[in-house]
Amino acid sequence: MPISEPRPSTRRQWNAWLDLTASFKYLGIYQAIVADIENGRLQPGDSLPPQRTLAKLLGVDLTTVTKAYGMARDDGLIETRTGSGTCVAGETRTSFPTTLEAPMLDLSKNSPPRTEGQEINALIVKEMGRAFATIGDVASFNYQETGGNLRHRVAGASWLTQRIEQISADRVILTSGAQSALFAICHLLSRTSRSLAVGQFCYPGIHTVARQLGLDLVPVSMDAEGLIPEDFEQACQRHALMALYVVPNIDNPTTATLPEARRLKIAEIARRHRVTLIEDDPYSNIAANGLTSLAQLAPELTWHIATLSKCATPALRLAYLCAPDIRSAQEIAGLMQAMTMMVSPLFAELASQWIDNGILQNLTQAIRAENAARLLIAGQVFADLNFSAPPQGSHIWLHLPQPWQALDFAHQAERQHIKLLPASSFSPASGHRPSESVRISLGAADNRQMLEEGLKRLRDILDQPLAFYQAMV
The missing domain is CATH 3.90.1150.10 (Aspartate Aminotransferase, domain 1)
Incomplete structure (x- = not known):
């Protein structure tokens, strides 16, 4: 067990301890060394235990000790002498920071990971040149159609056929990320109702949209397999719902994936009660589970949002929105024009290029x-x-x-x-x-x-x- 208080030291061998107030264990070892040098318990030339011995004594991993010793060595506090092992440096610092703040590790943002062997920043820089060359004429850098030009919508439709069969490009709208698509859809649907059904735990972005638009969120019970269809039906009976918002694959935050039977049941309930479905599906390509999308089961009811943020990078700020029909696509394009005017033509071209040449698929596999x-x-x-x-x-x-x-x-x-x-x-x-x-x-x-x-x-x-x-x- 780690020792929470330093014990009396001998002159030649450090009586090791671990500062439990430190943010990380390696910092706890480092700060204990600093403290004992400051208070005189450690003098130049005094020995420190071998790394494996210290790891066993304090009940930590060897890598933790290695990192602590490396930090102390870099700061000139300790040194390794041939035949003598690790010891306090002959000339040590006389002043130290009163506190050692560890950097904040933010595990609250659902970002895709950096993949080994695939540096996304370098890839974007490299591929951007090709995008410039592909766009070609000056007009292509000017204002574009709000929902993307024909080439970009065709590329998006091609990518979406993995989850929605027989999708036409005139139902596809390019948006500046999934959040803007979600806001535009809810703004459009709120003309008829202000009640939106969501899972009892759901993506915080939908809370933000609801606050801005003054929507009432109607929670639907969930279990390990996601939304419970019977509770969704009760919500349909009790409220005049504008829509049901659902993340069908790898739900955020519960990680649940709706099984095929529940998808069929939800689609049937929505159709019977004439409730629109907002299918936010950022993880479809990551999950690659072969399950049928709600947009495939009930295309006339479903707005399907497919962002590139989770399967490529949030830096593109690009998502593809599949509308239930052409008229709805045109209507949402009008709203998007008021919100963002258009997506970046350069990023849209880059995404289209990645869809065509297989880079998007490779990025998804690496992630x-x-x-x-x-x-x-x-x-x-x-x-x-x-x-x-x-x-x-x-x-x-x-x-x-x-x-x-x-x-x-x-x-x-x-x-x-x-x-x-x-x-x-x-x-x-x-x-x-x-x-x-x-x-x-x-x-x-x-x-x-x-x-x-x-x-x-x-x-x-x-x-x-x-x-x-x-x-x-």
Whole structure:
């Protein structure tokens, strides 16, 4: 077990301890070295334990000790001498920072991960030149049609045929990301009703739209397989719904994927009650599960949103919106013109190019593989805990052990320089039983090592009795 207080030291060998107030364990070792040099417990030439010995003594990974020693060595605090091992440097610093702030690890944003061997920034720069060459004439850099020119809509329709058969380009509208598409759809539909059905836990962006448009969110109960059709039908009977908002694959935040039978049932209920469906499906290509989209099951009722943010990069700010029919596409284009005028022709050309030459598919496969690798790390760190995770998704839904509450855990995580979102961030109403769960986004960390370190720190918080943190307040 780590020692929380330093013990009396000998002159020649450091009596090691771990500063438990540090944000990360490697910082705890580093700060203990700093403290003992400052207070004189460590003198120039005093020995530090071998790395493996210290790891075993403090109950930490070898990599944690290696990182702490490396940091102390870089700062000139310790040195390695041939035949003597690691010891305090002959001339050490006389002043140190009073606190050592670790950088904030933001696991609250559901970003796609950086993939090994595929640098998206360099790829964009490289491919942008080709896009310039393809666009060619000066007119192509001028104002374009609001929903994208014919080439861009044809490319979008081609990409969407993986999930919607026989889609025509005149039903496809290019938008500046899924959020703008979602706002425009809700603005259009709110002319007839202001009640929008959503899952009892749902994407925070729909909350933002509802607040701006003054919509009433009607929560629909969920279980491990997503929205419960029978509860959706009850909502249809009790409210004059403008639409049902649903993320069918790798739900945000619960990670649930609607099985085929539920999709059929939801489509049948929506058709019977004449309720529009807003199908926000950013993870269709990531999931690659072969399940039928709602837009395929009920095309005359469904607005289908397909962003590139999760399967390529948010930097393009581009999504494809498939309208129920041509008239609806033209109507939404009018709204989009008032909102954003048009999408970037350059980014639209770049996306079209990536669809045509297979780069988009390659990016999606790389992200899927990286997601799987990061989920494996999460599975190892939280092996004995209860959490939901899809095979290739970029986030997990962690159900906290008793007596932890989601808000308390999120607060303690932020004190340890880690951001995540509690269940209350996704709940549209207080009528449902609260869930002591948190969403942890795995893609936001720069690399797997940083992610693993952060997840282990979260695990350390859970392993410490709650009373320990309550006593610190």
